[in-house]
Amino acid sequence: MVQEDKVLDARGLNCPLPILRTKKALGELSSGQVLKIVATDPGAVKDFEAFSKQTKNPLLDQAESGGEFVFFIQKA
Amino acid sequence: MDEKKLAIIATKGTLDWGYPPFILASTAAALGYSVEIFFTFYGLQLLRKDLSHLRVSPLGNPAMPMPVPMPNLMMVLPGMEGMATSMMKSKMKAKGVASLEELRGLCVEAEVRMIACQMTVDLFEFDTADFIDGIELGGAATFFEFAGEADITLFM
Numbered sequence: 001m002v003q004e005d006k007v008l009d010a011r012g013l014n015c016p017l018p019i020l021r022t023k024k025a026l027g028e029l030s031s032g033q034v035l036k037i038v039a040t041d042p043g044a045v046k047d048f049e050a051f052s053k054q055t056k057n058p059l060l061d062q063a064e065s066g067g068e069f070v071f072f073i074q075k076a
Numbered sequence: 077m078d079e080k081k082l083a084i085i086a087t088k089g090t091l092d093w094g095y096p097p098f099i100l101a102s103t104a105a106a107l108g109y110s111v112e113i114f115f116t117f118y119g120l121q122l123l124r125k126d127l128s129h130l131r132v133s134p135l136g137n138p139a140m141p142m143p144v145p146m147p148n149l150m151m152v153l154p155g156m157e158g159m160a161t162s163m164m165k166s167k168m169k170a171k172g173v174a175s176l177e178e179l180r181g182l183c184v185e186a187e188v189r190m191i192a193c194q195m196t197v198d199l200f201e202f203d204t205a206d207f208i209d210g211i212e213l214g215g216a217a218t219f220f221e222f223a224g225e226a227d228i229t230l231f232m
Binding site: 019040 | 099102103106107108171172173174179182
């Protein structure tokens, strides 16, 4: 189980806000720390994979339950 | 430099068409792109401090979803544009879509470079004091200086 250092609540936000808030929140972490993001935008699933790939911040884990999407991104 | 570059030309000044440039610019910036937007013709409206005047027009836009099907000819009636605009705004709010001001603010924060086309600023007699801070003025050559090295160039 991945342990997060910070949580970002992106529920109710639509594209591109979850990604933009994530970028900002990652900026406040140091290398190796993990950000947990909770989102409700179904488009976020593809977008977080794409964000992780392009920014080289690893997407450690992701899950869905009850219409909420959870992502764990580690700051590179 | 291995930084990717995105160049956008924003030519439209309606509420709906204001979104694509700011969504793509802010997202690209978050992905590490260096971004420049060149605002020309009606796109200059997107630079005004106050964006509350932006409208969405159902006229000539048969693809716009309406609560009840209506012939496009009806869209010339007074009040239709205002109705479409407030419907769009309330839908966006309900769906958690960012306001244009918010997206533009995120672009500014991410150091997206914004250039107002000098020729159309003069043509439409815009007062640049009505624009948000940090807007540069330039012409086509200024655009190509950046776009010539861009990985992606989009006209909107």
